[in-house]
């Protein structure tokens with residue numbers, strides 16, 4: 733029963749599928765009827781390294797003939813391994829439900845830059861997931877998905893001068 737229940741809730745014992753390529757610790761958890769939020773700090777699963785370079789990935793959208801932001805990857809500073817973190821074509825509310833196909837395709841990455849155009853320095857990463865309302869739980873179960881994977885917003889934070897700074901934000905619904 734416990735396993736079955738964990739797949740149907742958004743409690744603190746279940747985690748978004750996209751975190752699988754990383755070691756992670758939940759550092760924030762908020763569960764409320766109107767809004768839910770959770771956040772994790774990440775480490776490299778290959779070497780345990782705690783610092784990453786953030787890479788924003790892009791894809792050429794054939795339907796509108798334009799470059800579009802596709803997601804975010806992380807490159808471990810200690811061992812150099814790059815792994816995808818968020819992929820808008822398959823992660824989050826729209827991705828999970830099959831609405832992200834316009835973003836599918838060969839992606840390419842560029843270092844994530846601040847508004848002034850300079851790349852963020854490598855450092856610790858926090859991944860945040862926000863859920864609006866509670867209708868997504870029913871939707872997920874109807875569609876055979878895990879509610880925890882149907883987040884509406886994905887946000888990547890980096891630690892700058894001791895404070896978490898939002899570096900990447902993506903609306904999935």
Ligand SMILES: [Zn+2]
Pocket residue numbers: 776777778779780781808809810811812813
């Ligand atoms: Zn590593």
